[in-house]
Amino acid sequence: MLEALRSARLLRFVTENRMHSAADTSRASFEVRPAQPQDADTIAAKARTLATAHLTYDPSRFYLPDDIESVYREWLSRADPASDLLALVALQAQPGGAGESLIGYTIAEHFAAAPHFWSPAHVFVHDICVDWDSRTAGVGRLLIDHVAQWARSRGAMHLRGLVAARNTGARRFFRAVSFREAAVEVTRDL
Numbered sequence: 001m002l003e004a005l006r007s008a009r010l011l012r013f014v015t016e017n018r019m020h021s022a023a024d025t026s027r028a029s030f031e032v033r034p035a036q037p038q039d040a041d042t043i044a045a046k047a048r049t050l051a052t053a054h055l056t057y058d059p060s061r062f063y064l065p066d067d068i069e070s071v072y073r074e075w076l077s078r079a080d081p082a083s084d085l086l087a088l089v090a091l092q093a094q095p096g097g098a099g100e101s102l103i104g105y106t107i108a109e110h111f112a113a114a115p116h117f118w119s120p121a122h123v124f125v126h127d128i129c130v131d132w133d134s135r136t137a138g139v140g141r142l143l144i145d146h147v148a149q150w151a152r153s154r155g156a157m158h159l160r161g162l163v164a165a166r167n168t169g170a171r172r173f174f175r176a177v178s179f180r181e182a183a184v185e186v187t188r189d190l
């Protein structure tokens with residue numbers, strides 16, 4: 001019964017996403033849907049690139065687990081729009097009807113209100129990544145729009161994320177999609 005309910009909600013989510021994407025002609029060639037188990041390896045490869053870039057921003061603050069692929073596979077196996085963990089992928093149709101390629105992903109999580117740093121209920125965007133040659137075409141914005149739609153449907157008050165101080169491109173992206181820089185993480189090496 002619970003499984004049937006989850007499937008129905010998932011189907012509605014995918015259908016709404018497809019309608020949303022198709023309605024915007026400037027983004028008609030992109031589609032966003034919840035990640036499926038078969039996407040895990042492709043997402044993990046992108047996550048490795050993302051984590052490697054973070055080592056260049058601050059090698060002391062960030063680390064790259066050797067087994068990042070299995071870490072992501074396990075993490076993604078728990079993602080489901082009906083749960084607190086959401087993983088979405090952006091797909092682009094290949095020319096000539098040759099299928100679709102996965103050009104970006106995001107992972108976000110819904111957290112309840114908590115007294116830590118006086119935090120109301122929010123959705124935290126853990127990762128967002130778009131392939132280099134698909135950037136500045138609106139894919140990142142489309143992924144964030146879908147996360148925001150999911151977050152609103154769950155009654156969250158904010159979207160939130162952490163961005164490496166030296167990741168100036170992503171900081172500009174988040175400002176462009178209506179995030180504000182609300183707090184500063186401070187880290188001390190020991």
Ligand SMILES: CC(C)(COP(=O)(O)OP(=O)(O)OC[C@H]1O[C@@H](n2cnc3c(N)ncnc32)[C@H](O)[C@@H]1OP(=O)(O)O)[C@@H](O)C(=O)NCCC(=O)NCCS
Pocket residue numbers: 050126127128129130131134135136137138139140141142163167168169170172173174176177
């Ligand atoms: C950040 C990232 C996801 C943006 O994706 P994208 O598909 O290129 O973003 P969009 O095309 O949807 O851009 C949305 C807005 O952000 C702006 N923007 C995106 N990247 C930008 C950059 N590097 N510098 C300045 N503005 C940028 C766009 O100009 C656009 O603004 P507009 O709508 O006012 O014209 C992508 O650059 C990326 O994958 N970066 C590497 C991964 C990363 O650092 N992720 C964040 C930390 S987890």
